[in-house]
Amino acid sequence: MMPKAFEVLLRDEISSKRLDGSYKSERIIITAQDSEIQTEESGKTLLNFCSNNYLGLSNHPDVKMAAQKAIESHGFGMSSVRFICGTQDLHKDLENRLSRFLLKEDTILYNSCFDANGGLFQNLLGSDDVILSASLNHASIIDGVRLSKAKKMLYHYDDVNELNDRLKEAHESRFKVVVTDGVFSMEGELASLDKIVQVCQDHEALLVVDDSHATGFIGDHGRGTAEYFGVHDQVDLFTGTLGKALGGATGGYISGKREIIEWLRNTSRPYLFSNSLAPAIIGGAIQSINIVESKEGNELMGRSKRNTGYFREEMNKKGFQIKKGIHPIVPIMVGEANIATSMAEDLLKDGIYVTGFSYPVVPKGEARIRVQISAIHTMDQIDKAIECFVKEGNKYEVIG
Ligand SMILES: Cc1ncc(COP(=O)(O)O)c(C=O)c1O
Numbered sequence: 001m002m003p004k005a006f007e008v009l010l011r012d013e014i015s016s017k018r019l020d021g022s023y024k025s026e027r028i029i030i031t032a033q034d035s036e037i038q039t040e041e042s043g044k045t046l047l048n049f050c051s052n053n054y055l056g057l058s059n060h061p062d063v064k065m066a067a068q069k070a071i072e073s074h075g076f077g078m079s080s081v082r083f084i085c086g087t088q089d090l091h092k093d094l095e096n097r098l099s100r101f102l103l104k105e106d107t108i109l110y111n112s113c114f115d116a117n118g119g120l121f122q123n124l125l126g127s128d129d130v131i132l133s134a135s136l137n138h139a140s141i142i143d144g145v146r147l148s149k150a151k152k153m154l155y156h157y158d159d160v161n162e163l164n165d166r167l168k169e170a171h172e173s174r175f176k177v178v179v180t181d182g183v184f185s186m187e188g189e190l191a192s193l194d195k196i197v198q199v200c201q202d203h204e205a206l207l208v209v210d211d212s213h214a215t216g217f218i219g220d221h222g223r224g225t226a227e228y229f230g231v232h233d234q235v236d237l238f239t240g241t242l243g244k245a246l247g248g249a250t251g252g253y254i255s256g257k258r259e260i261i262e263w264l265r266n267t268s269r270p271y272l273f274s275n276s277l278a279p280a281i282i283g284g285a286i287q288s289i290n291i292v293e294s295k296e297g298n299e300l301m302g303r304s305k306r307n308t309g310y311f312r313e314e315m316n317k318k319g320f321q322i323k324k325g326i327h328p329i330v331p332i333m334v335g336e337a338n339i340a341t342s343m344a345e346d347l348l349k350d351g352i353y354v355t356g357f358s359y360p361v362v363p364k365g366e367a368r369i370r371v372q373i374s375a376i377h378t379m380d381q382i383d384k385a386i387e388c389f390v391k392e393g394n395k396y397e398v399i400g
Contacts, residue, residue, distance in 0.1 A: 021337050021358060032059040033248060035376045037353065046353040047381050049371045051248075054217045054328055055300045056376030057291060058248035063284045067249075070283025078276040083265075086276035094282045097289050098253055102215075102223060102238055106261035108268070109277055113212050113241035113252030114140040115270035120208070120239065120254060121148035121177070123267035128174035132166050132205070134191065136184045141210060145179065157184060160195040167203035176203060182211035182225030183218070186362050186370070188329030190214075193226050197234040208237040212252075213329065216245030217301050217375070222292045236260075242281070247288035249281045304328055304375040307382060311373050314386050319399040328373040331357075332389070333366065334398045340367035343396050350388040 017023040028040040035056065037048045057063050070090060080086030091109060098107040110116040117140035121131060129150040133141060134157040145152055153170060155163040163178065170176055178200050180191045193209065200207045211224035215238070219227025224240075226232040237260065242251035254264060264271060291297045308328045315322050321333040334340050340356030347354050347369070358367035371385070393399040 021341060022360065027353075034059045035374055035378075035381060039353075042348070044351065046348065046351055047377075047385060048353045049373070049377075049385055050353055050355045051372060051374070052213070052244035053248050053374050053376075054245040054304060054372075055292070055297070056374055057245065057288045060247075060288075060291065062291065063247050063287045066287030067280040067284035070279040074279035074283075076280070077278055080276060081272060081274060082276050083272065088276075088279065088282075090279055090282040090286075091276060094277075094286050095253070097286055098255055101289055101293065102255045103232060104238065104255040105258040107253050107255040108261045108264050108271060110252040110254070110270055111274055111277060112243065112250060113210065113239055114143075115274065116239045116252035116254050117141045117144040117210060118147065119264065119268035119270035120144050120237075121150065122269065124148075124260070124263065125150040125175065125177065127151070130170040130173035130176050132163060132170070132176065132178045134180040134184075136187065137179065137181050138185070138210060138212070141179055141181070150177070157181075158189070158192060160192055160199055163196065164199045164202070167199065167205055171203070176205035177208060178205045179208040179210070181213070182209045183213035183327055183329070185213050185329060186331065186357060186368075187323055188325050188327040188331055188370075189323065190218075190225050190228065190325065190327065192229075193231050193235070194229040197226075197231045201234070206236045207234070208239065209235045210239045212239075212241040212244055213327070215240045216288070216292050217304050218327070222297065222301055242285045242288075245288075246292070247284045249284055251277050251281055251285060300375040304373070307375065307377050307379075308373045310379070311371070311382050311386070314382075315389065318386065318390050318393070320389065320393060321398070321400060330371045330373065331368040332371060332398075333368050334396065335365060335367055337367045339396050339398065340369055343392050343398070344369055346392050346395070347388055350391065352385050352388045354385075 029037050031038045036045050074088055078086040095107040121144050125148050127149045131145050131150045132153045133145050136157040153166045155166050183190055214224040216222045218224050226235045237256035239254050323331045337358030340358050344354050344356035354369050356369050
């Protein structure tokens, strides 16, 4: 029986979350994920500027059709983990497809990138090894690194000199592994992989890049951040998600050297002890990669770039303080937490769905509204968002 004191403690903790503004409530969307959505409470159409639907594939007719076909041919569920009786030809197809797309020897699928990062380090590295992790890495990397017995070192995410110093300090370790997000999702900032690969080479460190916010649309062919910097072949392992640009459903993966992937298939706990991805997810994900590699994908990537460039430039011109960059994640800096929360609420009333982020997700005094631009936003939709931002920005006095 749950002790009364425990119940009271949790109630108090929840109340203090409500008071300090860190309580997370969820809006109920009653339509498909798209550039226009409706929520239960709004009763009207909202322009969606806060999803990771970078290419607009989450509700793409061909992706939905491929998912339906996979259900018809391969059923709804797997009812097994991969190594017992949960591997279909579809799973191997998607793994091969991802390996080809990412130009790597092999790929292992997980139910999420959270699982991929959680299952990567624990049984791959031992106490003689060291992991150097970038300061703003995603929670799943932080948790994955914690599970390993390897020594842990942190470096400031955009300080390559510090990474170099840490690697020097770690020179006696057996194997050195550097792990970084390709894109830091609160900043919309790319990791300086051009410099990081060089430092890794100098110290014979293995480089892992979680490219969840880049695979499918950053770089000439959409291969991600490393392709953007021209160093794709120098990254040893990519982890990533199928839950953002590549159809947006669910699923994650690790791609890289054959021996590492084979070892993970035999030792990685979220892979060994969790159900296989459902056929519909696989069918939709394969179709999403087909689209990325097609003329349509090329056009969508072009539109993502154009839409992002236009929004960033116009918001700059209007006097907003935005973090510089090229990524469709565009943080609009507003300073205090209460401004971020109230301004996002007022923008929602104006028909623009965006999210405010504040401490502890970002540093104190650096609260922001994070806008995410999609390839399927029309210019009219982007202009409408800018117009509403100007209206609310003037009201909250966050325009310089
Ligand atoms: C950098 C990064 N890694 C991992 C994840 C987790 O991905 P998934 O939703 O597939 O678990 C996310 C999602 O927010 C992410 O941004």
